[in-house]
Amino acid sequence: MGVxxxxxxxxxxxxxGWRPKGPEVTALDGLTLEIPDGEVHGLLGPNGAGKxxxxxxxxxxxxxxxxxxxxxxxxxxxxxHEVRRRIGIVFGGEHGLxxxxxxxxxxxxxxxxxKLTDAxxxxxxxxxxxxxxxxxKADDLVETFSRGMKQRLHLARGLIxxxxxxxxxxxxxxxxxxxxxxxxxxxGELREEGRTILITTHDMDEAEExxxxxxxxxxxRVIATESPRGLAQMSSLHRWVEAETTxxxxxxxxxxxxxxxxxxxxxKTDGDASARRVIDFLLDNGVRSVRAVPxxxxxxxxxxxxxxxxxx
Amino acid sequence: xxxxxxxxxxxxxxxxxxxxxLLTLCTIPFTAVIMLSVxxxxxxxxxxxxxxxxxALIGLWGFSIGLAGEVIESExxxxxxxxxxxxxxxxxxxxxxxxxxxxxxxxIPLGETWLLG
Ligand SMILES: Nc1ncnc2c1ncn2[C@@H]1O[C@H](COP(=O)(O)OP(=O)(O)O)[C@@H](O)[C@H]1O
Ligand SMILES: [Mg+2]
Numbered sequence: 001m002g003v004x005x006x007x008x009x010x011x012x013x014x015x016x017g018w019r020p021k022g023p024e025v026t027a028l029d030g031l032t033l034e035i036p037d038g039e040v041h042g043l044l045g046p047n048g049a050g051k052x053x054x055x056x057x058x059x060x061x062x063x064x065x066x067x068x069x070x071x072x073x074x075x076x077x078x079x080x081h082e083v084r085r086r087i088g089i090v091f092g093g094e095h096g097l098x099x100x101x102x103x104x105x106x107x108x109x110x111x112x113x114x115k116l117t118d119a120x121x122x123x124x125x126x127x128x129x130x131x132x133x134x135x136x137k138a139d140d141l142v143e144t145f146s147r148g149m150k151q152r153l154h155l156a157r158g159l160i161x162x163x164x165x166x167x168x169x170x171x172x173x174x175x176x177x178x179x180x181x182x183x184x185x186x187x188g189e190l191r192e193e194g195r196t197i198l199i200t201t202h203d204m205d206e207a208e209e210x211x212x213x214x215x216x217x218x219x220x221r222v223i224a225t226e227s228p229r230g231l232a233q234m235s236s237l238h239r240w241v242e243a244e245t246t247x248x249x250x251x252x253x254x255x256x257x258x259x260x261x262x263x264x265x266x267x268k269t270d271g272d273a274s275a276r277r278v279i280d281f282l283l284d285n286g287v288r289s290v291r292a293v294p295x296x297x298x299x300x301x302x303x304x305x306x307x308x309x310x311x312x
Numbered sequence: 313x314x315x316x317x318x319x320x321x322x323x324x325x326x327x328x329x330x331x332x333x334l335l336t337l338c339t340i341p342f343t344a345v346i347m348l349s350v351x352x353x354x355x356x357x358x359x360x361x362x363x364x365x366x367x368a369l370i371g372l373w374g375f376s377i378g379l380a381g382e383v384i385e386s387e388x389x390x391x392x393x394x395x396x397x398x399x400x401x402x403x404x405x406x407x408x409x410x411x412x413x414x415x416x417x418x419x420i421p422l423g424e425t426w427l428l429g
Contacts, residue, residue, distance in 0.1 A: 059398040084400040095391025098322070100329035105322075112318035113399040113406065141329070157395070 001073065002165055002196030003035040003058060008067035009220075010053055027053040029220035030067070035198060035213075037072075040191050042211035042228075043200040044297075046305055050220040051200040052091075055169045058198070059089045072164055072196075085115075088163030092170035094150045096157070099143040103134055103153050106142060107160060114161035128156040132186075148179045155186065166190065168199040172206060184210050204298035214297070218305050228297045239275035240299070241267040243282050243290040252278055315401045319409020320416075327417070334417070336371050341424050343367035368422045372415065379414045383407050 008031045015022030027050045035041045043051050056062040057069055060080040068075060074082040097106055104125050111121030129138045132152040142150060151171070158166060172180045180203075187210045190197060201207055207214050208228045216223040216231075224231060243265055250258055254274025259266045269275045275292050282290050295303075327334065347363035384407075387393040396403050 056394070059394075061394050061397045081400060084398055087398065089395060089398050091391075091394060093391070096395050098326065098390060098392065101322070101325050105325055109318060109322045109325075110395075110399070112314060112321075113396065113401045115314065115400060117314075161400070 001034060001070070002037045002039060003033065003041075003072075003198065004068075004070040005031055005033040005054070005058075006068050007032055008054070008057065008064050008069055010050075010057060010062065010065045027220055028057075028064075031217070031220060031222055033215060033222060033225065035196060037196055038191070038194050039212045040187060040197045040199065040210055042207040042214035043198060043217060044202075044204070044207055044214055044301060045200075045217040048219075049217045051217065052169055053220075054217075055089070055091070055167045055198070055200065058083075059087055059167055060084055085161070086164045088158040088161055088166045090154050090158035090166065090168045090171050092151075092154075092168075092173045094147060097142050097150060097153060100141065102139045102141055103129060103145070103156075104138045106153065107156060110157050110160045116160075124160060124162075125156075128159055132156050133182075147174060148176060151175060151179065155183075159190075163195065165196045165198070168197065168201075170200055170202065172201060172203060180206065204296065204301060208297040216301065216304055223304055229294075231297065231300050239269050239272055240293045240295060241269060241275050241278050241282075241290065242293055243267065244288040245282055245286065245290070247282060247285040247287065249278055249281060252281055254278070313405075315403075315405035316409035316412070318401075319406035319411075320413040321409075322406075323410040323413035327413075336375050337417070337420055337424070340367045340371045343370070344424075364426070368424070372419070372422070375417070376411055376415050380407075380411050383410060 008028050009026070010028040011024050011026045013020040013022055013024050029050075031050070031054065043054065045051055053062065057064050057076060058071055060076050060083050063077060068077075070076070071083045072086050074086075076083050098109070101109070107125035107128060108118075108121050111124055112118075116124060126135075126138075129135050132155055134149065134152055134156070137145065137149065142153065145153065151174075155171070158168075172183055175183060184206065187197060187199070199207075199211070211228060213225060213227050214231065215225040244263060245265060246263065249255055249265075249267055252274075254270045254277060255267060256270055257268040259268075267278055269278055279290055279292065344364055344367040347367060348360065351357075351359045351363045384393065387396065396406070
């Protein structure tokens with residue numbers, strides 16, 4: 001089992017100083033989750049849901065308040081050392097690199113922390129720089145790198161210890177589309193190599209594309225764990241109809257919402273029967289193309305979590 | 313030992329790029345000159361050794377305390393503290409290496425003042 005988390009709770013006390021006196025915030029509230037070996041698992045949830053906290057506990061940076069978490073069969077508290085040898089972490093953003101060192105120096109330093117000898121470290125650094133397309137800039141200072149290059153170097157850093165489990169916390173945040181595409185391909189390759197991957201993201205398309213299963217969490221609790229497709233089918237969700245038409249369908253029963261853009265409409269209905277009614281109506285009233293589409297992961301997310309993205 | 317050496321090595325790499333840590337080294341000969349002139353003015357040749365040793369020790373001490381106090385804070389600032397905690401090496405050996413690297417450089421002021429003397 002790649003990850004086994006049972007009834008995990010973690011709370012923080014707000015405030016400053018050594019022993020903050022403020023109110024207690026529960027970041028994880030009895031979370032239970034299992035990720036089999038070799039799975040690419042997505043963790044989705046609004047800001048403050050506890051995704052980063054979970055990643056930190058799994059990577060032994062934070063201790064749980066209660067409950068247990070095992071990574072590759074080792075307890076994150078009792079066998080922290082065994083866990084550390086087998087995992088890699090990539091926490092998004094540009095932080096976590098020495099800007100005054102070159103890419104290669106950064107990797108050689110981390111290689112030493114992952115107990116590689118100098119020769120192994122050099123070899124592995126070159127290999128990863130090549131894999132992530134940074135060979136040409138290998139000996140330039142990181143401060144001269146673009147954001148995307150820093151992110152790639154992050155990925156290289158996360159892979160330096162040849163990890164069996166990789167934790168990605170919002171790895172694609174701020175990536176341009178090309179970089180994000182390359183990232184998805186990299187995830188595919190890492191899965192082929194048999195690594196287990198936990199990835200938190202806000203990008204639903206990305207989750208839908210790369211993840212075998214996703215877990216929706218909110219307020220530190222699991223709402224659902226399913227394959228992206230299964231989640232869409234499981235939820236009693238609206239069917240969508242996409243059509244190229246100018247006909248007005250807003251008056252039909254069962255139509256929840258209509259979005260139209262350049263002669264192309266997306267009609268949200270409250271179920272299969274209504275969707276069929278809309279399609280029949282459109283076929284009678286002049287339509288160039290029409291199709292029913294299952295809800296996307298994003299629809300499911302919005303439905304289950306609600307449009308509370310702006311709340312903290 | 314490997315962790316210790318990794319610490320020493322990265323500290324040298326870092327100092328080469330941002331030599332401001334080494335500023336204290338430049339001030340030491342001047343402090344020594346001041347101390348010496350005081351001692352000589354007071355005609356106390358027995359204190360000459362102290363006058364020479366003191367700036368060197370101040371340099372060494374200030375230098376290493378400064379870095380020792382700063383290293384966690386700066387690691388946090390750079391964002392490398394979290395990943396270091398998740399790495400399988402005990403970080404105190406690495407930080408000890410970094411501090412010893414600076415201490416090693418701190419021996420330079422001893423040499424400097426010795427040359428002056
Ligand atoms: N070091 C901390 N001190 C106090 N509260 C924290 C700390 N880290 C996280 N929290 C709180 O825990 C909750 C979950 O945070 P986090 O795990 O970062 O969420 P996410 O990554 O899903 O956005 C938030 O309410 C946040 O304010
Ligand atoms: Mg987060």
